[in-house]
Structure formats: structure tokens, C-alpha cells
Amino acid sequence: MDLDRQRVLRDAIQVLIRNWHGHATVPSRSLYPHQWSWDSAFIALGLQHVSPRRAALELLSLFGAQWADGRIPHIAFNPAVPDEAYFPGPSFWRSGDRAGHPPIATSGIIQPPVHAIAAAAVSDGLGADGPAFAARAYPALVTQNDYVRRHRTLGRLAALVHPWETGLDNSPAWDAPLHAVPADLSLFDTYTRRDLHHARGSERPTNEDYARYIRLALAYRDCGYDDAIAQSSAEFLVVDPGFNALWAWSELALAALARSIERDPEPHLAEAARITAAMVEELWSSERGLFLAKDARSGRLLPERSVAGLVPLLLPGLPADVVRVLRQTLAGDCFRGQDGVRGVPSFDLTDPRYDPRRYWRGPTWLNTTWLVAVGLETHGDAQLADRLKADIVALVVKAGMREYFDPRTGSGHGTSSFSWSAALLVHILAGR
Numbered sequence: 522m523d524l525d526r527q528r529v530l531r532d533a534i535q536v537l538i539r540n541w542h543g544h545a546t547v548p549s550r551s552l553y554p555h556q557w558s559w560d561s562a563f564i565a566l567g568l569q570h571v572s573p574r575r576a577a578l579e580l581l582s583l584f585g586a587q588w589a590d591g592r593i594p595h596i597a598f599n600p601a602v603p604d605e606a607y608f609p610g611p612s613f614w615r616s617g618d619r620a621g622h623p624p625i626a627t628s629g630i631i632q633p634p635v636h637a638i639a640a641a642a643v644s645d646g647l648g649a650d651g652p653a654f655a656a657r658a659y660p661a662l663v664t665q666n667d668y669v670r671r672h673r674t675l676g677r678l679a680a681l682v683h684p685w686e687t688g689l690d691n692s693p694a695w696d697a698p699l700h701a702v703p704a705d706l707s708l709f710d711t712y713t714r715r716d717l718h719h720a721r722g723s724e725r726p727t728n729e730d731y732a733r734y735i736r737l738a739l740a741y742r743d744c745g746y747d748d749a750i751a752q753s754s755a756e757f758l759v760v761d762p763g764f765n766a767l768w769a770w771s772e773l774a775l776a777a778l779a780r781s782i783e784r785d786p787e788p789h790l791a792e793a794a795r796i797t798a799a800m801v802e803e804l805w806s807s808e809r810g811l812f813l814a815k816d817a818r819s820g821r822l823l824p825e826r827s828v829a830g831l832v833p834l835l836l837p838g839l840p841a842d843v844v845r846v847l848r849q850t851l852a853g854d855c856f857r858g859q860d861g862v863r864g865v866p867s868f869d870l871t872d873p874r875y876d877p878r879r880y881w882r883g884p885t886w887l888n889t890t891w892l893v894a895v896g897l898e899t900h901g902d903a904q905l906a907d908r909l910k911a912d913i914v915a916l917v918v919k920a921g922m923r924e925y926f927d928p929r930t931g932s933g934h935g936t937s938s939f940s941w942s943a944a945l946l947v948h949i950l951a952g953r
């Protein structure tokens with residue numbers, strides 16, 4: 522390993538150690554001082570190379586925040602951190618008011634289900650202790666996906682009630698449905714944004730969009746997080762190709778976990794095939810060259826090209842012509858075709874709304890770039906997958922463990938010492 526790689530590996534491990542708070546890892550000590558759902562899955566993938574036991578605990582501690590209905594909330598709050606350290610905090614979400622709440626305070630929305638993938642990897646790395654871990658993780662993961670299937674599907678695919686549930690919170694793909702939600706700036710008489718204390722305003726969502734996020738979260742909370750009521754009255758309801766692809770991919774990981782503890786993998790394989798087929802029928806656009814999100818309120822596909830539309834490459838069951846077109850789109854002007862682009866930009870470089878430094882509106886993120894790289898490997902394109910991984914290493918060597926990166930200059934943005942950037946770097950340097 523060359524000196525640069527040795528240096529960033531050491532730095533990454535230090536970030537993971539510093540951000541560990543005893544049973545889980547915060548995404549960032551300043552901007553995100555609690556446990557986040559999909560962050561923990563990416564973090565566990567990296568942590569397994571440092572301490573397989575810590576990686577297992579990371580996931581088990583998140584499963585401890587699971588609700589009785591099966592949902593794994595997008596934030597598990599650390600009781601030792603004051604309410605005002607992050608907004609919206611525990612006093613906003615009021616998870617304790619709802620029957621079947623877990624022993625600690627949590628948010629009420631969800632995030633993409635990447636946890637089974639992490640659990641399957643961690644279980645493999647635990648050696649003789651793997652089956653015992655798998656036996657504990659498996660029921661939580663099955664219930665997590667059952668919740669999505671039973672409470673969140675509209676027709677055949679999962680629908681999300683808040684941009685934060687997609688993980689790509691501020692993507693221009695959400696502009697049209699989100700801008701139909703009133704932006705009530707008087708909400709800031711009651712609530713204070715905390716993100717702007719830790720990150721530049723020019724790199725974060727606007728106040729108007731933040732007011733919409735608050736309104737949507739309040740509406741979901743005030744209907745008691747009841748999904749039937751929420752879906753029938755939702756001001757925002759989208760079917761996201763990234764979330765649905767990760768849901769299908771997680772069923773494949775569940776099949777592997779099931780096998781490892783002598784359970785039947787078949788229902789998981791069938792579910793993955795069902796979701797994959799539904800995605801191709803409902804979200805594929807040969808015209809735009811990738812999967813699109815759908816506005817479930819109008820039934821219309823949203824035309825924006827975002828990295829979420831490339832994430833379904835992870836699915837081995839895609840038709841060959843879909844894979845071919847996805848690879849062309851990835852290599853074309855919208856994502857990688859232009860000189861000097863590193864990783865996979867989160868949004869279409871040719872769209873006037875592309876912004877290389879504002880969160881999820883264009884920067885390269887390491888998690889989505891890694892997911893696309895694994896998708897390429899799934900379909901036999903190890904060469905481009907390796908280039909994406911080399912880009913990830915190069916970005917970190919140049920700018921450190923930043924939250925996101927300008928795709929063309931490689932400069933780092935958002936928060937520093939960001940856990941999933943560190944974890945995925947460790948994972949890639951371990952040859953994954």
C-alpha cells in the first residue's frame with residue numbers, strides 16, 4: 522500500500538474511533554450527533570475490518586430502536602446528547618407518545634434498508650460467532666422489510682412520505698413534488714435550524730425547503746405515524762428507485778443470511794425478483810436512460826436524472842438491455858462523460874439545477890458511488906467499478922473524510938470527519 526493510502530487508512534480508522542459513542546457511531550460529532558439508520562449500515566461495512574464485534578454492535582444497537590410495527594427509524598437519539606444539539610430532536614418527533622415505541626427516543630420516518638447487506642457481510646467476518654449474530658439480526662431485518670411491504674407499498678413498490686426517507690434529501694428530483702408543499706417560514710418562530718451552526722448555508726437546503734421538511738414531518742407525527750392516514754392525506758408521496766432497489770437488494774442479502782442459519786431463502790429471492798420486475802415495469806425510462814422516481818400523488822414519473830436512478834444496477838435480475846443502457850448513461854455526459862469527473866455525481870451535470878457543492882444537488886457522495894461500483898461488479902464491469910473505487914480513494918487522499926465532494930475539482934464540502942466516508946474508504950482499501 523502506498524504512503525497516501527496508509528495515511529488515509531489511519532485517518533479513517535481514527536474518525537471511526539472518535540465518532541464511536543459506546544455502542545454506535547455518529548455520522549459526525551457536530552452536524553449529526555446521534556445514530557442514523559442507513560449511515561450505520563455503511564459504517565458497519567467499514568467497521569468490520571477494524572473490529573467485527575463493534576460492527577455487529579453498531580447494527581444490533583440500531584435494531585434496539587426498532588418499533589413494534591417493524592420500522593427502523595431514521596434516527597436513534599442518544600439520551601446523553603441535549604435535545605437542542607440537533608433539529609428535529611426527540612422533543613419534536615415524540616416517539617414515546619406512540620404505542621409500541623422502543624426504549625429510547627427515535628424519529629418516526631425511515632431510510633433506505635441497506636442493513637441486511639451490512640449484516641450479511643458482518644456475519645461472514647465474525648467467523649464462528651457469525652451464525653449467532655445472524656440469528657439475532659435476521660428477525661429484525663425480516664420485520665424491517667415486512668413493515669415496508671405491509672405499510673409502505675402503493676401497488677407493488679414502496680412510497681415515501683418525506684424527502685429525508687430517500688436519503689438523498691435535497692435532490693432536485695424532489696423539487697416539483699416538494700414545491701407543491703407550502704413553505705411556512707413562520708415555523709422558524711417555533712423551530713431553529715441547527716445544521717447552519719455546523720455547515721455553510723450555501724451547502725445546505727434553503728430555508729423554504731427546510732420549512733417544507735418541517736411541515737411534512739409534523740403532519741406525519743400528528744397523524745400518529747399511521748401510514749394509512751399518512752398515505753391518504755400526504756402532501757408529498759414519492760416512489761424512489763434508490764430506496765426500492767436497496768429494498769430488493771436487501772432481500773437478496775436476507776436470502777444469504779437465511780441460508781447461514783438454515784432458514785428458507787426462497788421467499789426472499791422471490792421478493793427480490795418481484796420488486797425488480799415492478800421497478801422495470803413502473804420506473805424504467807428508456808428515453809431518459811435510467812430509472813426515474815414517481816410522484817405517487819399524480820402518478821407521473823419525475824424526469825430528473827439522479828444517481829438514485831443508477832443504483833438499481835445492484836440488482837442481478839435486471840434485463841440485459843436495461844443494464845446496457847444504464848451503463849451508457851453512467852458513462853455519458855450526465856454523469857461520468859465529462860473530463861475530470863470523479864466518482865458518480867449525485868445529480869445530472871447537464872441540468873441547470875446541478876450544483877456541485879450543495880448537498881445532494883450534484884456533489885459526489887461516497888456511499889452512492891460505492892453502490893454504483895458494486896452494481897457494475899454485479900454485471901461484470903470490474904474495470905469501471907475499480908475506477909470508481911480509485912476515485913473514492915483519490916477524493917479522500919486529496920480532501921479528507923468530507924461528507925461530499927465537488928465532482929470536478931475534488932474539493933471537500935459539508936461536514937468533516939464524516940463516518941460513512943471513512944468507513945467506505947476502509948472497506949475499499951480492504952479490497953471490497
Ligand code: 2M8
Pocket residue numbers: 548553557558559560595685687688689690716
Ligand atoms: C442527511 O440528512 C439529515 C436528515 O436525515 C440532515 O440533513 O439533517 C442526509 O445526507 C442523509 O442521507 C444522512 O443519513 C444524514 C446523516 O448523515 O444526513
